[in-house]
Amino acid sequence: MITKRTDNFDIDQICVSGQCFRMERTAGGTYSVIAGDRYVEVAQEEDRCTFYCGAEEFEAFWRDYFDLSNDYGAYIESIDTKDEYLRKAAEVGSGIRILRQDLWEMTASFLISQQNNITRIRKCISNICEKYGEKKEALSGSTYYAFPRPEALAELGEDDLKECNLGYRSKYVVRTARSITSGEADLDYIRSLPYPEAKAELLKLYGIGEKVADCICLFALHELDAFPVDTHISQALKRHYRRGFPKRRYNGYRGVMQQYIFYYELNGKP
Structure with a gap:
């Protein structure tokens, strides 16, 4: 420690x-x-x-x-x-x-966050990690689950993540995972871009709007000029x-x- x-x-x-x-x-x-x-x-x-x-x-x-x-x-x-x-x-x-934070993890997480509350978001993410993430062991001996890679979700049906309580957001996550694994979306390329260009690329992904794109830019790309506006901020x-x-x-x-x-x-x- x-x-x-x-x-x-x-x-x-x-x-x-x-x-x-x-x-x-x-x-x-x-x-x-x-x-x-x-x-x-x-x-x-x-x-x-x-x-x-x-x-x-x-x-x-x-x-x-x-x-x-x-x-x-x-x-x-x-x-x-x-x-x-x-x-x-x-x-x-x-x-x-x-x-x-990791760009893929934040992209999936904030797709899940739409029209959702924090408690429910946490549960949804915990569900997909336990079902599709790799089981690992911490130094303390406790077990935890890694966030699933895009490849683990790309082959799912668009509604399969409804079993993890994602509801209509299931198709957002699955389609985005497919875009990444197919090469249609290049996360390394997005990481290399300045904030406005990175946001523009994120907006091309299925299910991502202005607020979600800004959340991803702020919390994954560390673009500190990003200013997400949700209902509370508005x-x-x-x-x-x-x-x-x-x-x-x-x-x-x-x-x-x-x-x-x-x-x-x-x-x-x-």
Whole structure:
């Protein structure tokens, strides 16, 4: 295990921030995190975080995954002092960081997220991982399931994932898996593109609209200018930013502000 002191990092806030669906609080008070085919447990006491993995794995993967090298305090300090709403949202959600997640996993996950709630999304993803993902063993001896590769889903019938409670979203995931395995969609190519071009390519995939494309850009490609607008964000913008959100002020990290607003609306408001 490895222990780090980190400002602006709160594993519980990240867990319920709506950007990841395979992180959960365990009975022992730690948090289990599955990313692709990797697994780690994290415990936190104030700014002291313990990652139950080796130092080499932490440096090779988990440091970047949790975006620990980025200065989120600077983002918060840059908020307009006159914007009381955003300053409060950032204060409440100051431990949120934008995770660097796998592009395929986020594409499938946010296809599943449409017209869905977080609890149900987690269950749907858990179902497809247990049915189609590779069974693996953590260092602790516990078992978990890797996120299924596109090849594992591409040969399914379009309605087969309804058995995993995906409903009409089944065809979205299956058709996208087929596009990737056939070469029609090239994830490596999408990763190489700047934000606007990457979003345009994602919009070509079946079932992906503006909000989902922006979620994938923000949470998988780490394009921090992506600003997904769902119902909660739309309502917050109408209440607090009648002339529009000041995106120009936060150029380069608008998505961080979006996460503060999203978390505040769902979890942090008194």
